Amino acid sequence: MHSDDTTQDYADEAEAMESISRIVSPHGPALLDIYFRVVHPSFPIIQKHVFMDRIRRGESKNIAPSLLAGMYLLALNWWNFDNSLVKHQRPDVARLDAIASKSLSQAMQRPKLSTVQAGLLLLQRPEADSWSLTTQLVAIGQELGLHLDCSDWEIPQWERSLRKRIAWALYMQDKWSSLIHGRPSHIFSANWAVKPITEDDNAFDNQVNPNIGSENENEKEEMEQGHVLFSHMIALTGIMAEVMDTFYTQTAIRDFAKAGSKSTEMILERAKPVQIKLKEWFTKMPPCVRMENVQKGRLAPAGFLHLAYFATEITLHRRIVQSLSNDTSKPYLLYICRSAAKTRLISAMDFVNRLRPEHLQAFWYFPSKINFTLIGTFGGLLLATAPAKEEADFYKTRLQEYRWTLSVSSNRAEFLDYAVQMLDTSRAMLRNLQEKPSLAASHISSVGVPDSSMAKPPGPESTQSMEDITMGEDTPPLTRTTSLSNASVSVFSGFSTDAALEQYSATSRDAGESPEAITPKSSA
The missing domain is CATH 1.20.190 (Delta-Endotoxin; domain 1)
Structure with a gap:
């Protein structure tokens, strides 16, 4: 552990913070408000009350320039949707991005949790996806012990909850980057000891400095929805990772x-x-x-x-x-x-x-x-x-x-x-x-359907319209007929696809029959 003020680039951080303030002034507070209203509920990797307490106290030296710049950059995506901001000149995004990238690069030499937070926020921008930065953040996260179970560590409860959220955000960043870039994941289940996020984690998060800026009912509802969204995205990512590992x-x-x-x-x-x-x-x-x-x-x-x-x-x-x-x-x-x-x-x-x-x-x-x-x-x-x-x-x-x-x-x-x-x-x-x-x-x-010379057609007792095959409420019924330019082609109908798949696998495995000899059973 080393004090920040003894490092060579400490003065550069203070200068970077001043430059960031000048670029966004006087709209800094409004941009932070947008960030915590739009981004934070769905991606809660910052302890809001601790962060805002430091801002109010003027303790900007305890905030990483790359993190603050990343928050501003994300919030700027909603500049035109804010009636109080759209009439003003938009801050220089290119300069803000340059400062954020330089500050993050310097912070990686002496990383903290804020280094991972900043990197994750910068990677959320649609134009800034980077496989190399993702792999660097995974390495930094391991150096900081984010892959470990911090449940018994002697740190405040809110910090344990924050570490878990950052860790899972890093996990998702690695897994989805692996999918979209076609690269091997760097996080393996055998070395991943982070416990799932629980309701207690969210409760402790809300109890930190409760007297600072009480949220209204809409904000509380959005935060609760955000916690559910974040948790379900983590669970889905685990399934997606299994798909990648299996296939x-x-x-x-x-x-x-x-x-x-x-x-x-x-x-x-x-x-x-x-x-x-x-x-x-x-x-x-x-x-x-x-x-x-x-x-x-x-x-x-x-x-x-x-x-x-x-x-x-x-x-x-x-x-x-x-x-x-x-x-x-x-x-x-x-x-x-x-x-x-x-x-x-x-x-x-x-x-x-x-x-x-x-x-x-x-x-x-x-x-x-x-x-x-x-x-x-x-x-x-x-x-x-x-x-x-x-x-x-x-x-x-x-x-x-x-x-x-x-x-x-x-x-x-x-x-x-x-x-x-x-x-x-x-x-x-x-x-x-x-x-x-x-x-x-x-x-x-x-x-x-293959004709009778190639496959046995189903009997009338085993038919089921494909309109009935859905994966949940968000899967709409299929339209039976779709008009094309010069033809009308019926949407596939006649069988329950999932049931037929299961029957095919079971029958061919257990009885050794060929698909041509199988008549799918109906699925109610």
Whole structure:
């Protein structure tokens, strides 16, 4: 432990703080108010009362310049939505960003909790995502013991709770960065001893300096909702990390390659436990973070949580679709898996269609721009691998609609421009696809089922409309008929996809029957 004032760059910190104050003056208090109203409830990695106490006492020397600059930079995203600020000249974001980056780099030489806090806040900006900075923060977090259980440490209770929130925020940063960058995670469960966040942690947090700025009822409600949102995002991240560890490690990829034509069955078997966890997670979601919980005039920040759920589902189904082959996969298995993937894609796109201004203008967690992109690229994958022209045309139409929705929504959430650009890039890559055969020239019926020469059709007692297959309240019913440019193609119907998948796995494993011999049981 060393005193800050004995370090070589201590004077630079004081100068940085003065520069930050000049840049945002006289709007510093208003920007901090925006930060704690919009960002903090959903991303509570700062102890609000301790921080504000230091600000009021003029103890800015105890606040890291990079942390304060990061808070201002995030708050500036809502500058135009604040009636008291929009009429004034916006502070120089470029200068503020330069100071924050330089100060953070210097702080990494003698890191504290504020170093990790500052880095995490700077990484929440849509334009500032960095895999290298994420890995540095993980290393610093380990140096500070954030991966350890601090329950019995001789520090104030509020600091233990704060350490846990910072630790889990760092965990999520590592795991979601691993997904969106396609890089190996640096945090492993065997060396992660942090206890889950509890109601007691939130209670202790609210009890610190209770006489400083009492919140009104709306602020208390938003903080409670934020704690639930943060906790559920942590739980979902754990499931997403399991998807990555199960299907996207080099070991898993090698196992699937060795399995050859049996790789799809292997993937489906490994997917079942994860699918169960996802369903249970969604079922346990409290009403306060449901998408329909929207009050006019108040931001609804739950959008990024539901988007992350769809991104996790798509990441799982992407691996299943990638294992399929129109030439070598068994026809009925091909149909079942592609039907399930189609259901997930339509549900995700319809979720985006239902986003309201209250959702779009709220805080969106850093991987959101990539998660929106994942929906589009998954549609591109289904388009590229479609066995027939009519199905390919269906995906072309849905992708065009999805791009239009994103471009319109970007007026309220500028980071969606990135997803639009990635969709355009993906569409350009798909232009050279070989023309698909029509349904008449293929062995696929008008509802996507292999014909009688290739698979046994289901009996009437075992049918169930795909409109009935949903993953929860946020998954809307499917439309039976979708009009295309010159054709009308029925949405896949006839079976409960999840039930058929489970039956296929169980029957082929226990009885050794081929998919052609299986008639799915109905699922009530």
